[in-house]
Amino acid sequence: MIDDRDKLIAEAVEKGLQGDMDTINGIEDRVIRSKAKAALHKAKKVAKESGTGIEDSKEETASPVDENQSPNQIVFAYLEKKIPGSVIVQEGDLEECIYVNPSSWEAVSKLLRNDEILQFDSLQCITGIDIGEGILESRYNFHSMSLRHTIEIRIPVSIDNPKIYSIEQIWRIGDWFEREVYDMVGIIFEGHRNLKRMLLPDDWEGFPLRKDYETQQTYHGIAIPKVKEEWE
Amino acid sequence: MGVLEHKFQDNIVVEKLDKLLGWARSTSPWYFQFGLACCAIEMMATAASRHDLERIGMMPRSSPRQADIMIVAGTVTMKMALRVKKLYEQMADPKYVIAMGSCATSGGPYWQHGYHVLKGVDLVVPVDVYVPGCPPRPEALIEGLLKLQEKIQKQRPLTKIDS
Numbered sequence: 104m105i106d107d108r109d110k111l112i113a114e115a116v117e118k119g120l121q122g123d124m125d126t127i128n129g130i131e132d133r134v135i136r137s138k139a140k141a142a143l144h145k146a147k148k149v150a151k152e153s154g155t156g157i158e159d160s161k162e163e164t165a166s167p168v169d170e171n172q173s174p175n176q177i178v179f180a181y182l183e184k185k186i187p188g189s190v191i192v193q194e195g196d197l198e199e200c201i202y203v204n205p206s207s208w209e210a211v212s213k214l215l216r217n218d219e220i221l222q223f224d225s226l227q228c229i230t231g232i233d234i235g236e237g238i239l240e241s242r243y244n245f246h247s248m249s250l251r252h253t254i255e256i257r258i259p260v261s262i263d264n265p266k267i268y269s270i271e272q273i274w275r276i277g278d279w280f281e282r283e284v285y286d287m288v289g290i291i292f293e294g295h296r297n298l299k300r301m302l303l304p305d306d307w308e309g310f311p312l313r314k315d316y317e318t319q320q321t322y323h324g325i326a327i328p329k330v331k332e333e334w335e
Numbered sequence: 336m337g338v339l340e341h342k343f344q345d346n347i348v349v350e351k352l353d354k355l356l357g358w359a360r361s362t363s364p365w366y367f368q369f370g371l372a373c374c375a376i377e378m379m380a381t382a383a384s385r386h387d388l389e390r391i392g393m394m395p396r397s398s399p400r401q402a403d404i405m406i407v408a409g410t411v412t413m414k415m416a417l418r419v420k421k422l423y424e425q426m427a428d429p430k431y432v433i434a435m436g437s438c439a440t441s442g443g444p445y446w447q448h449g450y451h452v453l454k455g456v457d458l459v460v461p462v463d464v465y466v467p468g469c470p471p472r473p474e475a476l477i478e479g480l481l482k483l484q485e486k487i488q489k490q491r492p493l494t495k496i497d498s
Contacts, residue, residue, distance in 0.1 A: 303451065304414040311450055318450040322413045325458055327450065 112139045119143040174252040175201055178221065185218075186210050191259075200242070200255040208258055209268040215245060215256075216273050222247045223254070226274035231284035233313045237262045241290055243270075260290065262313075269295035287312040353491045360403070360429060361487040364480075367402035367426070368395035372409030374436040374470040381473035393480065399425040404483070405460075406476075410438040410445065411453040423460040431463045431487070432456070433479055440465045 111130065116139060118126040127143065130136040179201050182190050189207035203211050215223040223245040230242040243256040258267055269292035271277045281292045282301040289310035292298055299305060308319045318327055350358075366388075370378055382388045382395055396402045399422045411419055423432065434456050437443030445452035456462060463486060466479035 302414075304417075307413075316450075323417060325413065325416055325453065327413070328454060 108135055111135060112142055115139040116143045116146055120146055174254050175199070178254050181221070182211060182214070185214060200257045202257050202259065205258050205260050205267055208270075211256075212268070212270045212273055220250075222249050224248050226270070226276050226280070229277065229280035229284055231288035231290055231312065233262070233288055234259075235314055239265050239288055239290055239313075241267055241284060265290045266293050267291070268293055269298075271295045286310070289313060353493045354488075356492055357488040357490055360490075361484040363392040364403045364431070364484070364487070365394055365396045365401060366404040366406050366433075367399055367422070368397050369405060369422070370408045371411060371415065372436075372438065374408035374438070377470045377473055377476065378406055378408045378435065381476045386473040386477065388477070388480075391477075391480065391484075399423075400427060402426055403429065404431045404433060404480075406433045406435050407439040407456045407460075408435045408470075410443070411456050411459075412451050413453055414451070416453045416456075416459050419456065420459045429487075429492070431483055432460050433464045433466060433476075433483060434462045435466045435476060435479070436471055437467060437469045440467060443469060 112135065115127045115130060119139075120143065127136060127139050130139060179190055182201070182203075186207055189204055189211050191202035191204055193202050215221050225246040225248050227244040227246050228242075229244075232240045232242065234240055238259050239262050241258045241260070243258075244253070245256065246253045260267055265288075267290055269277070269281055271281055271292065271294070278295075278297070279301060281295055282298060284290050285292060285295075285298055286301040286303055287310060300307065303311070304322075307322075309316055311318075320327060370376075380386060382393075388394070393404075399405070403426075405423060405426065407419065423430070434440045438445065438452070439456045442449060442452050442454035446454065453459065464479045464483045466475055468475050471479075
């Protein structure tokens with residue numbers, strides 16, 4: 104029995120070194136699978152240190168862990184490769200963030216969460232910003248607990264039709280984050296199961312963090328004075 | 336009791352009923368435990384052992400039905416304003432309100448730009464005593480409570496008012 108297991112692991116590692124990960128992922132027993140993965144990782148390390156033979160697979164070179172590039176640059180290139188046209192090229196370098204096309208955000212978000220070498224399992228913050236000139240932005244800070252890398256994603260949308268795919272069911276923490284952004288900036292997250300105001304009362308008018316926000320004059324008969332001279 | 340003990344046949348106090356009621360009301364005003372912001376910390380400190388509100392007969396109640404005084408301690412947002420009003424309406428008469436701190440008095444630091452802050456709790460409920468400060472120290476709150484006690488004692492709930 105034990106011989107069988109060792110043999111299976113050895114075979115899988117051999118295949119894995121040749122770039123065929125399906126064999127390992129196809130092992131049904133969870134314990135054997137994880138052992139095989141560990142053995143593969145070790146074998147790759149040994150091969151790398153000795154400098155001989157087997158090249159790392161393409162995916163491995165794109166891994167943010169062992170590169171000098173910033174995570175943003177690596178993830179930008181990776182997304183461009185996986186989903187062409189999903190990222191927006193902007194001026195300057197990618198030190199700060201990656202701009203993602205709102206139309207491909209659904210595919211990109213699922214890739215970020217599930218991809219083997221991205222593994223962004225932690226959504227840390229969503230910020231909504233009105234950056235003026237009719238553009239609203241939703242900014243996401245992602246962190247990978249397992250691979251320890253961090254990126255920032257920004258999605259610009261027009262103020263006339265501010266709709267972004269909701270990632271509430273991909274990262275559950277996104278539920279309240281998206282509600283707060285909707286509350287303050289008025290970005291509508293499509294597919295959110297409970298998109299209502301977070302902090303302000305439900306019957307409040309307008310979105311306070313927009314540049315063109317005008318405070319309402321009364322709320323349920325209570326005056327909200329705009330000009331305050333006569334009050335003083 | 337010492338020197339007075341066992342010196343009298345029957346204990347009789349002669350006083351106007353109005354004044355007696357005022358005395359009774361003023362010496363055990365239970366307040367509504369109702370903190371909204373940083374002022375609530377000072378209110379808690381006032382109730383805690385160093386300043387000890389219970390020595391003037393005040394204890395916090397968690398239900399508006401059992402409270403005589405509502406201390407509005409902190410920033411009242413528009414969302415909360417409706418709740419404050421509802422809570423005030425749930426209190427039994429006679430009821431009194433203390434606006435504690437600059438937020439409850441006038442909106443405080445949110446006077447100019449706080450679109451969501453009520454500019455003084457007196458817009459929704461009648462206020463008896465304003466305690467300034469940001470936040471007021473426990474001594475200031477106690478001063479306000481003593482002023483309120485004076486006010487209660489001066490009230491004449493039974494006296495006929497000539498119209």
